[in-house]
Amino acid sequence: MNALAVLGDEALHLTPSLWAVVWLIVWGPLLLGLVALYFPPHRMLTAAAAYLPVMAATGWLVATIAVSGPRHASLSLGELTLTWYLDGLAILLLLLTQTVLMASAVFAVGYCRTAELPSRPAAWLWPLLGGLSSGLTLIWIAADLLSLYVGLELMGLCAVALMLLPGEAEALAAGMRYLLYALVGSLAWLLGVSLLLGAWGRLDLAGLAAVAEPGAVTTLAVALLSAGLLLKASIFPLHAWLAPVHGAAWIPVSAVHAALVIKASFVILLKLWLLLAPGQMAAAWLLGGLGSLAVLWGGILAWRAQGLKELVAFSTVGQLGYLMLAFPLLIGTSEAVAALAWRGTWLHLAGHALAKAAMFMAVGSLVLSTGRSKLVELAGTSRRLPLPLLVFGLAAVTLMGLPPSAGFTAKWLLLQAAIRGEQWLWIGVLVLGTMLTAAYLFRMFRHSFDEQAPHLTYRRLPLGMDMMALLLALAALALGLVADWPLELLWPWGGRT
Amino acid sequence: MSGAWLPVATLATSLLAATLIFALPERAWLARTSLNLGAALIKLGLVGWMIWGLHRGLEYAVEFPVAAGVSFVLRADALGIMFAGLSSLLWLFTTLYAIGYLEDSPNRKRFFGFFSLCVASTLGISLAGNLFTFLIFYEMLTLSTYPLVVHRGTRKALAAGSVYLRYTLSGGLALLLGVVSLHVLAGDIRFGEREILADLGAEWYPILVGLFVVMILGLGVKTALVPLHGWLPRAMVAPAPVSALLHAVAVVKAGAFGIVRLVYDVYGIELSYQLWLLHGLVAISALTILYASLRALAQQELKARLAFSTVSQVSYIVLGVGLFGPLSTVAALSHLLHQGLMKATLFFCAGNYAEELGIHRIDELDGAGWRMPLTSLAFTVGALGMIGLPPTVGFISKWYLGLGAVEAGMPWLIAVLAASSLLNAAYFLPILQRLWFRPGPAHGQGEWPDERRLGRLETSGWLLWPTLATAAFSLLAGFLASMPFSPLEWATRVASQEYLL
Known part of the structure; x- marks a missing residue:
């Protein structure tokens, strides 16, 4: 049985309290980041304490889903339906993301102080890290191509901006190159998505997996989606942009980028292939x-x-x-x-x-x-x-x-x-x-x-x-x-x- | 199980000691020393308790699942506890020795931290209840010994460290491949559960032989079987207590112990015999014994000679494993302990000569016996043991090996043993002759290379007492060989379990 097929089951809908928790995890870091833009934290303990509610919410969500099984939710925006799905994988990735982000944020407080970073760009670190977190969380729980796109773009643009923060020539050059690659990757993604939408009329992963048949259109769409993601995940031979970017960026940014951001593209790639190209052994x-x-x-x-x-x-x-x-x-x-x-x-x-x-x-x-x-x-x-x-x-x-x-x-x-x-x-x-x-x-x-x-x-x-x-x-x-x-x-x- | 906490507590003692030592500042000599010695004593006590419990027929085991179909298993059995006993006993003495040896030298915190980790790994190896757990600690040992080997931070030490890593990490990978393949074939093999592999059926035998060879390649690196021994003489640049630890307990013994486990507890002695694996072990160990003895003869540095002697002596254990029959098993297992005691003594002595008199080469030892009589006495005990003169422990090992060779129908091996004993004599007796019978600086002829007068006695007490203690233990193990809880008696107990006598 396809695990995503349970999406229709009412019993597994998100309860209101879980909804609140998910919203807290998605938007909490961004809010915290915006607050920190005006009141930058000076002590590591402050940052850790401020992040504690998000960590607690993540822990609670993990415990609930682990005990009661996967949940899903959907949100209708006119014609389009966004579908989110919280299974074991999603909550574990959430936990991983929040752990790494919290450690990096706390580290970043000390880093900004000791590296004597200029205060204006350094303050922007916080909302951008928050946006990155929101984008990542969206990606982990998204079960349709549109949500994935929103998450991917939010994450990608925040990552580019973070790379540009140091403001030195080296960082700007590497960051602009990264932006270019990210845009090319997004373009390929959008093309793939529109092909799938045109051919099968839907964007939710479960539905696509059910209706999409192997053929030229599906193959081309998956190839386009994959090319964009491979570029973003810096998979060989599309890896050349990674080292200059990491060399020039601030340390906590590199840490989050290497640990989470490029993994996101890989995760999407793997999910897509398992659903849309289950028999393509040669390509695999x-x-x-x-x-x-x-x-x-x-x-x-x-x-x-x-x-x-x-x-x-x-x-x-x-x-x-x-x-x-x-x-x-x-x-x-x-x-x-x-x-x-x-x-x-x-x-x-x-x-x-x-x-x-x-x-x-x-x-x-x-x-x-x-x-x-x-x-x-x-x-x-x-x-x-x-x-x-x-x-x-x-x-x-x-x-x-x-x-x-x-x-x-x-x-x-x-x-x-x-x-x-x-x-x-x-x-x-x-x-x-x-x-x-x-x-x-x-x-x-x-x-x-x-x-x-x-x-x-x-x-x-x-x-x-x-x-x-x-x-x-x-x-x-x-x-x-x-x-x-x-x-x-x-x-x-x-x-x- | 009621005794589940004991293996965990024993392991935790060393791990906790390592963590705390890392957390202490470099200057905290007293705290670090008390921590070191306290942990060593507690661990010795816990291991002693387990030995007593095993004697009364208790079981100590603990396990939890790690991932799909594989568990982390700690279990104290008669064989494992032998090795655990050796490592905790020698850890105590080596720690004492190292405290004296590293007096006033830099990076002591790092040294003792990794030293404790190294002993924790050795203990884990001895208590591991399946191949997966064994592998975890086997690799931990590689990692924790690297900082000890390069401790001096000289170019030579760093180069030796690189060679050491190249050998041991490749060996570890070979072992990993073998263990994973066995796991795919037969599932999670617990030590002490017999016949799993034999039940696979004859069509799997060629693959089993192949996997055995791969795993012996992996274990042979640490055991320093020729031609995989190249790292060991180079690793001699490490400080003397590290050499003692590497040679007597930790690294080479971990390899030898792994071979013992692989033959007795994974493949089973009958299957190994049937597949001609034992014959291969006999051949390679006989070759190692003779080749390394010859190389030892050619060394002019004291530590280098001891290093090649180790290569040769550890292969006695492998030879004992390779001979089919309970007597050779007794020889192998008791030699595991005997060689540890003797080799630790010899390396302590070499360290004493180097620290007190600046002696590194054998031709500088003339008359040193009269300047450092107690150290030299200990050295003599160790050397005679290595040669295998009665009533030392070395004689017991060789005697049982000889009996085992006859029992296994390979009497020609006695010639190998005799040749090896002659070679041992040829490279140890000249040292003894120089120590005691040649006039040297002690008689007013010439000067010691670098005399330092470290203590009221012939050298610092920290260096002298552990040396004498290990020498005394090796003598006692020989004199009291037939008493309960002696290495020989315990080895006989294990052998009777293996062969169901």
Whole structure:
């Protein structure tokens, strides 16, 4: 049975109290951000406290949906009907998003203060982060192409604006390029959507999955939608814009962007393929192949990177490649294989989001504290900056997929899926990717453990910044051991029972 | 189960110690030291409690699901608790030693934090109840030892660290692949549940052999089986307590223990024998024993010679596993403990010579026995044990190995053992001769390379007492071999379980 087919069931409608909670989660961060535009927070504790209601609402929503099952809601706007669907996947992504956003926002308070950012652009950070959060939340719960479009555009424009905030030439160039790519991606998306609307007369995913038949129109539409999303998700070979953007942006912005924003495009892509292209095995293998190349090429670029931020950004390109393995492992495979791959993919996504945000924050601490941004210049830092390095190390454990971490458990599941599905190629990709990741991440320690380097001068940073990063890194580790509970919520999933 | 908290508490002791040590400031010497020693003592007590409980027939197990079809399992069984006992005993002495050794050196917080993590991983390895859990701690061990290997931060140390990682991470990946494939084939295999793989049927045997080879490649890296041993001599740049830990308990033993688990508790001894896997183990371990002994003979640095000696000695364990029969099992398991005690002693002694007198090369040891009699006595005990002279513990291991070889119908292996003993003698006796019978600076001829006079005794008490304690334990394990709870007696108990005697 198609999980989205339950949408007609009245009993599973959102209750008014749940509606209120969902609205709070969607618009609360944006409101908070607007308040902060005029009254920017100066203490990390203030930011954390202000965000607490949103976190509490998220927790309550997660608990309710986990206990009582998926809910849906719709809103009629004249001819158009917006459909929202809250299942296990949506609430877990919500929880992940709010956790990363809260940690990043708290980190950002300390960052703005210690990096002495100009106050006007820095104040705009808050509403834009809020808008980003709203866009992401909309994407996670949207069940029709129009809602998805609204979420995608809100998120994308906020992300571009965040990238432009530093105002330096480098940031402007990278940000404008990002804007151009985002617009091209949106254009492709709109074309795809109008093709589907013209051919089948509806935009809700469940309905489309039911009525759309394979054919030239559907294929073209899915291809257009996919091209736009692949560009936005910076999937190889469309990844070139990512590293300059991350290199120039402020650290909390990079953290949120790498952890959540590019994942959003991947999530939509996967949902669309499972619903609209369930039998396209050859195309799925093509996507898997692109992912494999991303793993290898991203790894090599990260290995050769001189700058710290660059290294972390290229690492994102490689890690997204693992996610693309979901397509060949989910599409056209047996039930057992798909179940393993489904869990492995989401676990990897969550682990990477937490670890990558933590790693960006650790890098931010290192760069702010030493004033240096190249790997070789950080020689000997381990004596003076143990905490950021520890965070970097813990995040690295997840990214390398070493135990105990979400990355490891995810790799365990993906390997198992590949063996069961007899798709041997991906085993090689996972193994090579692990080696490459270890190779480029341990370069950091090779330099920082060097005791014979000249000593740098260090600035003291607020402890709270490092604690936020540590929190995320530890969450990524812990998720590897207690993965059973969240993974059970993912079942039943979008495509099958 | 009533005793579920014990394995968890034992593991948590070291993990908590590591966390607190990381949280303490670098200057807090007293707090860190008390924390270190307190945790070591508590852990030793908890392990002792579990040993007593197992003796009375209690069970200690705890588990929870991690992801689809796989669980995290901690379970204390007779075999695992042997290794746990060794690691907690040696952790205490190595910690004491390291406190003295690293006096006034930088980065002690980092060192002791990762030191505790390393011991936590070793304990996890010994208490792991299935391959998945084993793998988790096996990789944790790799990660937690890296900062210890590169601790000095010199170019040489950093290069050694890179080599170490290259070997161990590749090995870990091989092991992961093997374990995942076995999981797909046979589900979550718990240690101590027999015959699962044998029940798969003959058509799977070629694949099982292939997976065994892949996993031995993974475990062989840490066990330092030739030709996968290259990282070990290089890792000698680490501080002496780290070397003692790597060689006696943590890394090489984790590999050897993994091989023991794989043969006895995953494949089962009958199936391994039937598939000719044991023959392969015998061949590779015999090769390692002889090759590494020859290489040891050629080393002029004291620590390098000890390193190659480790490569050779650890393969006795693998040889014992490879021989089919309860006597060789007894030899393998008791050697797991015996070698740990002896090797820790030897590395402590090497560290003492280096710290007190600045001696690193063997030809600088002339007459050192008269300057540092207690250390040299301990060294002599360890060296004679390695050669296998009665009544030391080394003799017991070799005796049972010889009996096992005959029992398994491979009497030619006695020639290998004899040759290895001769080689051991050839590379240890000259050191003893230099220590005791050559005139040196102690007799007024020449000078020590870098004499430091660290304490009222021949060297600092922190360095001396742990050395003497491990030497005494290795002597006692030999003298009291037939007493209850001796390594030999406990190994016999495990062997009788394996073979259902």
